[in-house]
Amino acid sequence: MNLQIETPALLFSATSLIxxxxxxxxxxxxxxxxxxxxxxxxxxxxxxxxxxxxxNLRLSLIRYMQLFGVLCLFLSVFAMLCLFLEQQTLGIYLFAGSLLSLLASLGISFWEISISVTALRLHLSDLIDEKTK
Structure with missing residues (x-):
């Protein structure tokens, strides 16, 4: 498998926005x-x-989301450096690590959003109960 130096660079814009x-x-x-x-x-x-x-739980999860997002960028940069130095195998492994970090970040983000939705539903349950009476 041959990985081009531009491939890890594709993660920069997406990860920065995330x-x-x-x-x-x-x-x-x-x-x-x-x-x-x-x-x-x-x-x-x-x-x-x-x-x-x-x-507080959600803040902790966001901290881990950010940690894995930054790790994704960090590993992408090292993957690009390895590819630039013609260390193809190491570059591939670092890029794979960066993709796994991005997946972890997105997974934790989904967990945090789920907690948020549950909390909002609980908060609004009083209104729904009153409306059905």
Missing amino acids: LLAYTNRFLTIAQIVRGLKKTYDQDHSKSILLQIKNL
Whole structure:
């Protein structure tokens, strides 16, 4: 199998956009956590504490999503370097590692989105229950 130096470079634009989206999600959740923390300090609601716990898990998952996304870029760069230095076999393995890192990042992203959807459904369940009465 012959891998061209341009192939690992294809991941740069996609991975950069994914990392930007992950960062935006992180910043949004961090802002929500700060607001909930202020509210919790005032009334010590168990519901708010559970929301903060859920968001804390999501922040941890986003950190791992970002870690694997950066690892994907890192391995892609090394794959390109190896291909440039005519180390075809090592370049192929590094590129494969970068693809696996991207898959891990996307898998964790799916997990985080699932948690988010479940939390939103739980949050909206009161409205749905009232509407059906």
